[in-house]
Amino acid sequence: MEDIIQIKELSFKKLLSKELIKKRVKELAKRIDKDYCGKNPILLLTLKGAIIFAADLMREMKIPTQIETIIAKSYGMNLSSEGKVEVIENPINLNDKDIIIIEDIVDTGYTMQSLIKRLESFNPSSIEICTLLFKPKNIVVPLQIKYIGFEIEPLFVVGYGLDYAEEGRNLREIYIKVD
């Protein structure tokens, strides 16, 4: 795969190789296995961006897990967060459960903040966040993120599940926008 790609009007350069992503996903799975040993956490996958990350992560995990999905929409077709988040949950019983939210990227934190607020109303036993990517320079709301794959610069990224206007999710590597 070439190092510079074009999606619609934007150019992106390779940021994280598939080998690096694989290695980090394994490390995260190992930590989660250790932290949740003897428990049966629910991996709550945020659609659609975390699909590929969650699929790889759960296959690296050894402890029993249940996977559920939730839709948390914030961006629409734009490149920046608007602070408006729509959460659509499946009818799942989260009462007394250990939840690990599997997210593709935390940017401003609005999405996670809204989602956690919503999930708390179901009285789970615990809620933690596992995000593949984190843009620390963009965070606006205070958030405790237990598992972070990579901290990255505050630029738009695509690939490995992340999209630009619904394109680029199937790229095996992660690409960052260039001017």
Ligand code: IMP
């Ligand atoms: P936040 O609410 O600002 O933290 O944004 C989180 C959501 O915005 C993620 O779940 C993504 O769907 C989307 N997002 C944030 N940054 C990017 C990016 O660089 N590429 C693709 N989607 C992004």
